[in-house]
Each structure stands twice: as C-alpha cells, then as structure tokens.
Amino acid sequence: MKYFTSDKAELNFYRQVFSQMNASVYILNLDPYKIEWVAPNSLLSRVLGIDQHTILEMGDTIYGRVLEKPDFRESIVDALKQFDIDPDSNWGGVYRIKNFREETKWLVYTSKTFLKNAEGKATKAVCVAIDANDIFCTPKTLEHFKEYINSGIYKQVYEGLTTRQLSVLRGLVQGDSIKAISESIGISYHTVVDHKKALFKKLDCRNTLELVQAARDKGLVKPLIPL
Numbered sequence: 001m002k003y004f005t006s007d008k009a010e011l012n013f014y015r016q017v018f019s020q021m022n023a024s025v026y027i028l029n030l031d032p033y034k035i036e037w038v039a040p041n042s043l044l045s046r047v048l049g050i051d052q053h054t055i056l057e058m059g060d061t062i063y064g065r066v067l068e069k070p071d072f073r074e075s076i077v078d079a080l081k082q083f084d085i086d087p088d089s090n091w092g093g094v095y096r097i098k099n100f101r102e103e104t105k106w107l108v109y110t111s112k113t114f115l116k117n118a119e120g121k122a123t124k125a126v127c128v129a130i131d132a133n134d135i136f137c138t139p140k141t142l143e144h145f146k147e148y149i150n151s152g153i154y155k156q157v158y159e160g161l162t163t164r165q166l167s168v169l170r171g172l173v174q175g176d177s178i179k180a181i182s183e184s185i186g187i188s189y190h191t192v193v194d195h196k197k198a199l200f201k202k203l204d205c206r207n208t209l210e211l212v213q214a215a216r217d218k219g220l221v222k223p224l225i226p227l
Helices: 007-020 042-047 052-057 062-066 071-085 139-153 155-159 163-173 178-185 189-202 208-217
Strands: 024-030 033-038 090-098 104-116 122-131
Touching: 024 042, 033 052, 042 122, 062 071, 071 090, 071 104, 071 122, 139 155, 163 178, 163 189, 163 208, 178 189, 189 208
Parallel strands: none
Antiparallel strands: 024 033, 024 122, 090 104, 104 122
16 A cells, blocks of 8 residues: 555554554553553453453553563563663563453563653653464474573573583583594593583583583573474
8 A cells, every 4th residue: 555545544544454463552651650552452352351441441550450570570660760771772571461361371572662751761662562372373483483582581691601611512412422522622531521510510400411401491502403
C-alpha cells in the first residue's frame, strides 16, 4: 500500500494491523508508572484473561498483581533505572505472569522510549510483548538460539576463562584425550591437567562429565548440534 486516501483510512488500517497482530503493543507512562494505552486484540484475553478496558482501569496496579520476583525487579525496577540513566536505551527480556485465570504465562518483550520531556528525560515507553508459547514452531533453530542466549547470560564466566582454558575446554567437549589436547595446542600434558583443574574450580564442577555439560549449558563452547 503506497498511500492512504485520508487520515481516517490510515487510522483504520493501523487499527486493523494492531487487532490482528500476534503481539501486545502498549504505552507505559514512566512516572507515575502505569499502562496508558494498549492495542486491543485477542492476545490480551488469551494471555492475561482480561480485556483492553480492564487493563487500562488497572493501569497503575496490574504489574503488581501479575508479576513476582525476580521478574518485577528486572522488568520494571531495573528498566526504570536504566531509562533514567539513558533515555535512549533498549530494554527487553522475559517475564512470567500469574494471569487472572491463575495460569502462569511467559512473555518475551522489548521496550524503547516513546516520549521525552523538555529536559530529555524519558516519560513514556512503547513496548511489544509476545506469548512465549508462540515461538516454539522452530525447534531446531531454537536450539541454536538457546546457545546464543546462554552466551549472553554467562558472558562474565566466558570472559573469565583464559585462551588456553577455552582451548582445553573445547577439546574436552569434543571428547579429546588430555594427550590429544596437549598435542593440538602445543602445551605439555601436565599443563593441560592444570588448566582442567582450574576449569573445575571456575565452573564449580567435580568431574569431566559435569564440566562438559556446564560448558554446553552455559554456551561457553559450541554444542554438538546436527544441522
């Protein structure tokens, strides 16, 4: 569609888009914190168990009703602090809710400053949230996405490993022997053993099996996933 014949036609088009989106789009007023606007669609009742009007009526209390720790702190308290520090921040993640049917739902969301005041402080944010159940149509790709997510979560752990330790860890994950690892990276057998002991300590593992599993779970090395 290249153009609209009138403002009304454009408005009706956007209304139709929002009503059919498999996502919730909403505007947050940041101080005081409340949901100020939410696009009406079927996702609201499917996930929250209430409609647009009820959400707006509960605008300043709904998050306290449906979110628990640590979700409330990370998705709201920490987000508000970051928007106050840098109004141009992108803030996103996941959170759980206990909806009005007493069901637990997971949502994936992203948020961005929508409006600023004269001093440049963020006053409103626009957010998009989707039901996490709607992302499971690509299981093979999600396996790789899980690796990517873990590499972000455990970034500090990864950065705490030396180049040699990572090389030893990769060899162990591949099933290589201590001798094979020492030959491949050009260090002595005993040095490989010392690196392995250091890895046990850093990743809080008692044996090689635990170490290999921890490396895969934390995305520290590429898991052996068939393409």
